Every structure is written in structure tokens, then in C-alpha cells.
Amino acid sequence: MITVTVNRTEHEIEIEPSLLLVELLRETLRLTGTHVGCDTSQCGACTVLIDGNAVKSCTMLAVQADGAEILTVEGLAKDGELHPIQRAFSAEHALQCGFCTPGLMITAVDLLSRTPAPTDAQIRHAIKGNLCRCTGYHNIVNAVRSAATEMRGAAMPMKTPAEVKR
Ligand code: FES
Numbered sequence: 364m365i366t367v368t369v370n371r372t373e374h375e376i377e378i379e380p381s382l383l384l385v386e387l388l389r390e391t392l393r394l395t396g397t398h399v400g401c402d403t404s405q406c407g408a409c410t411v412l413i414d415g416n417a418v419k420s421c422t423m424l425a426v427q428a429d430g431a432e433i434l435t436v437e438g439l440a441k442d443g444e445l446h447p448i449q450r451a452f453s454a455e456h457a458l459q460c461g462f463c464t465p466g467l468m469i470t471a472v473d474l475l476s477r478t479p480a481p482t483d484a485q486i487r488h489a490i491k492g493n494l495c496r497c498t499g500y501h502n503i504v505n506a507v508r509s510a511a512t513e514m515r516g517a518a519m520p521m522k523t524p525a526e527v528k529r
């Protein structure tokens with residue numbers, strides 16, 4: 364029996380010791396937004412936040428998550444509002460098939476929690492374990508940068524005409 368809090372809801376679950384965390388999420392809890400792309404820890408499609416850290420859930424046994432707080436893509440939106448990273452991926456056309464998108468967004472949320480104003484190089488470094496096979500990374504980097512700006516509340520107030528003249 365393990366206890367996990369997934370997307371702010373606590374679950375007590377009887378599981379087989381060999382169950383992978385990604386299987387617990389997808390098959391037991393039916394949270395199918397977390398994808399399986401490779402099963403060998405290379406593609407990042409299965410990335411979730413565990414106690415705030417991005418982890419590839421295909422590389423971890425569910426029992427290792429006992430007591431943990433897990434956030435999956437389904438938990439990013441809150442009170443009916445999309446997370447800024449979700450809005451940015453949509454606005455910047457940072458997805459095509461979308462298979463890689465949940466993992467990329469979770470990785471980005473992890474990055475932005477530690478580095479609120481990342482450079483493009485830092486964004487590219489952070490997402491290097493997440494493979495996208497159809498979009499290319501340009502718009503993904505734009506989306507993460509734009510979500511960072513929104514999350515910092517960094518939109519500069521418009522200058523008044525008097526300030527512009529000076
Ligand atoms: S399915 Fe986990 S890294 Fe690819």
C-alpha cells in the first residue's frame with residue numbers, strides 16, 4: 364500500500380512492487396496525459412513533477428513515490444484556468460501532434476520554478492531530455508520564454524506620451 368498525492372488529491376493504493384510510476388498514473392489513475400514514448404528514459408514524454416522536481420516516470424517504480432506529491436499535465440490548470448505554460452504553448456504554436464507536449468510543459472515548469480528568467484541557452488539545456496519529433500524546438504523555446512515573462516509579471520507598463528518624448 365502506498366500513499367501518493369496526485370494533482371492535489373491524495374490516493375491510498377495497493378500496488379504490485381514492480382509497477383512503474385508511469386503505469387500507476389496512466390493505468391491505475393487513468394491520467395493518460397502523461398505519455399510513454401520510449402520506456403527507456405530517453406524521450407521525456409512521461410515527465411511529471413515529483414515534490415517539485417521533473418522526473419521521467421518510466422524510470423521510477425511507483426513504490427518509490429510513496430509519500431510524494433506528484434503533478435501531471437492534468438494538474439497544471441487550476442480553477443478552470445490554464446497554466447501560463449499551457450497558454451504559451453498554444454499561443455506560440457509550440458506543438459504539432461502534441462505527444463511530447465505534456466512532458467515538455469512539465470520540464471518547463473520545473474525550469475521556471477528555479478530560473479524565472481532563463482536565457483534561450485538555459486531553456487534549450489533544460490529541455491534537452493525531451494524529444495519532439497515533429498515541431499522543432501524554435502517555437503517551444505519561444506513558448507517557454509513567453510511563459511517566463513508572464514509568470515514574472517514582467518510586462519512593462521506602457522510609457523506615457525510625455526515619457527516617450529523625453
Ligand atoms: S517514456 Fe519515459 S523517457 Fe520516454
Ligand code: FES
Nearest residue numbers: 459460461495496
Ligand atoms: S509535437 Fe509531436 S512530438 Fe512534439
